[in-house]
Amino acid sequence: MNDHEIFINMINDNLNEMGDTIDCLYTTSNSCVKNKLLNRLRKNMSNIAALAQGLQNGAGANSPQAGAGRMFTPEELSRYNGRNGNPAYVAVNGIIYDVTNNAAWGGATHFGLTAGTDVTNQFASCHAGQPVLSKLKVVGKMPR
Amino acid sequence: MNNANNCCPIFSARLETASVLVQKAADAVRQKRIRKRNLIWLELTGCSGNIISLLDGANPDFKCLATQLVNFIYDNSLMAAEGDSAMEKLFGVTGSDYILAVEGAVSIKDKGLYNIIGRWNGQPITAYEAIKRFGEQASYVIAVGTCASDGGISAARPNPAECVGIQGLLGKKVIKLPGCPCHPDWFMGVLAYLMLFGEPELDSRQRPLMFYGTLIHDICPRRPCFDQGIFASKLGEKTCMFKLGCRGPVTRVDCPIRKWNDRVNWPIGDDGPCIGCAMFGFPDKMEPFISYNLT
Numbered sequence: 001m002n003d004h005e006i007f008i009n010m011i012n013d014n015l016n017e018m019g020d021t022i023d024c025l026y027t028t029s030n031s032c033v034k035n036k037l038l039n040r041l042r043k044n045m046s047n048i049a050a051l052a053q054g055l056q057n058g059a060g061a062n063s064p065q066a067g068a069g070r071m072f073t074p075e076e077l078s079r080y081n082g083r084n085g086n087p088a089y090v091a092v093n094g095i096i097y098d099v100t101n102n103a104a105w106g107g108a109t110h111f112g113l114t115a116g117t118d119v120t121n122q123f124a125s126c127h128a129g130q131p132v133l134s135k136l137k138v139v140g141k142m143p144r
Numbered sequence: 145m146n147n148a149n150n151c152c153p154i155f156s157a158r159l160e161t162a163s164v165l166v167q168k169a170a171d172a173v174r175q176k177r178i179r180k181r182n183l184i185w186l187e188l189t190g191c192s193g194n195i196i197s198l199l200d201g202a203n204p205d206f207k208c209l210a211t212q213l214v215n216f217i218y219d220n221s222l223m224a225a226e227g228d229s230a231m232e233k234l235f236g237v238t239g240s241d242y243i244l245a246v247e248g249a250v251s252i253k254d255k256g257l258y259n260i261i262g263r264w265n266g267q268p269i270t271a272y273e274a275i276k277r278f279g280e281q282a283s284y285v286i287a288v289g290t291c292a293s294d295g296g297i298s299a300a301r302p303n304p305a306e307c308v309g310i311q312g313l314l315g316k317k318v319i320k321l322p323g324c325p326c327h328p329d330w331f332m333g334v335l336a337y338l339m340l341f342g343e344p345e346l347d348s349r350q351r352p353l354m355f356y357g358t359l360i361h362d363i364c365p366r367r368p369c370f371d372q373g374i375f376a377s378k379l380g381e382k383t384c385m386f387k388l389g390c391r392g393p394v395t396r397v398d399c400p401i402r403k404w405n406d407r408v409n410w411p412i413g414d415d416g417p418c419i420g421c422a423m424f425g426f427p428d429k430m431e432p433f434i435s436y437n438l439t
Contacts, residue, residue: 031157031164032337032354036345038154039357046362084437100439103361103370106417107389107435111425 004055011051014044054134070140072096074118077142081116082108088115092123094144097136118142154363158401161354162333166204169336170212178339182242184234184278185219185288188271189259189298189307190248193325194289195221201328202406209332213339217242220261231262231269237278243338244282245331249291249298249307250275258305272313279314284338286319287311288331293320294424301428311350319343320350322397324421329402330355349424351396360392360418363400379434380415389435391420 021037021044028034072089077096082088087100088108099105099115108115113122123132172178187195199206210216218234225233248271251258256272263269279285287310290296298307311318319338321330334352337344344352361367369375369384376383386393395418403410411418420430427433 031160034153034157035161035354038157039353042154042358042362046359082439085439087439101373103386103393106386106391106393107432108438109389109432109435111394112429112431 007051007055011048014047018044050131050135054131072140072142074142077118078116081114089139090115091118091142092120092133094142095138096140096142097133098139099136102136155401158398162329163203165333165336165340166208166213169339170208172340173212181214181339182237182240183214183216183245184237184242184282185216185245185247186261186274186278187220188246188248188261188275188292189251189305190289190291192221192247194247195219197325198328198331200405201332204332206328209335213336214243231264234262235264238281241283243284243286243335244278245286245288246275246279246292246310247288249295250310250313251305251307253306275310275313279310280316284319284343285310285314285316286321286331286334288321289326290322290324290421290426293322296324297427318350319346319352322351322422322424324426327402327404355398356396358396358398360395360397360399363398364392364412365400366412378436382415385412385417387438388417389432390417391423391430392418395420395423397422
């Protein structure tokens with residue numbers, strides 16, 4: 001199964017779950033239960049938005065091979081700090097990602113981290129196992 | 145809130161959460177289906193902003209909380225008693241059933257010497273000692289505000305008094321209600337839920353999902369601007385403040401729905417970016433609060 005099919009399957013799973021949740025919403029009058037169900041719907045919508053973004057970037061477009069032609073040095077990477085016309089790039093496991101318009105990188109910073117740096121260790125401690133990188137555009141590589 | 149959001153069921157349902165819960169709990173107490181619970185509110189190493197925020201509650205309000213839901217036994221800012229008689233009330237709960245609400249972090253440097261909350265039998269009682277003594281015996285412990293939850297401003301660099309959130313000092317689960325300050329709805333809703341049903345569903349950071357389940361960014365009235373790439377370049381513009389460093393996309397809480405000060409407004413509604421005050425790591429990891437010249 002390729003990345004594209006995995007994304008489509010995950011979107012379908014979310015849609016099925018949303019159908020079930022909507023059925024439940026019709027049957028409950030308890031406002032607390034309603035809140036939980038609405039929360040679940042919101043979570044499904046976020047998942048689908050993330051998956052759609054991943055598909056839009058092109059299945060495999062974020063693989064180390066694609067779009068990774070350019071090699072960066074740490075000094076070059078540091079210039080891409082998201083300021084004064086420069087895009088915001090970060091390195092994770094030797095791959096450079098564009099976070100210029102990523103919502104979680106408001107102000108080209110993220111939980112005390114700044115764009116233009118290698119955030120491999122911090123990524124591993126917070127987002128290991130999460131499909132976070134699949135949403136980002138790959139712009140190059142940096143030897144580790 | 146714009147007109148579109150007024151029609152959204154998630155807004156209207158969420159807005160009622162606290163008032164519905166508090167009303168149900170008050171009815172149950174009145175009908176003697178549940179009993180009033182004892183409430184202890186400790187103000188530790190903080191600014192007392194959370195108790196002031198609680199007084200600002202509206203539907204449900206503080207009067208309802210104090211007269212219909214709980215026996216409000218101790219809070220040093222609100223109680224009439226002072227000195228020894230106040231401390232007698234606090235230590236009088238030993239051995240009885242009570243819910244503990246805590247605001248402020250705990251200074252642990254030099255065995256907590258930098259925050260003395262009172263004297264008992266002539267001996268100074270530190271915040272550190274108080275949380276250990278009363279936290280372990282409480283039926284439930286609620287961390288009210290960001291400092292009690294994760295250290296917050298009290299634990300900001302360079303943190304000379306070595307302040308920490310209360311969870312690290314207790315061997316039992318703490319329900320966290322981060323926010324600077326905590327919204328009165330969040331506290332009263334959770335308290336009523338505890339009385340009616342026990343512990344509410346929590347996320348991985350021990351925050352109740354009924355209030356902390358959604359990113360601000362996902363329910364922000366300016367989200368359409370973000371989606372279309374319409375960004376403010378300076379404060380005061382009525383568009384998305386992502387390029388000014390808004391922390392709404394990483395902050396989980398429902399400010400856009402219930403707003404503040406009797407539901408009048410909230411930071412983004414007044415053209416200022418969210419600074420992530422309800423997220424762990426605030427304030428250090430949410431800085432800078434404002435950025436310019438971003439691409």
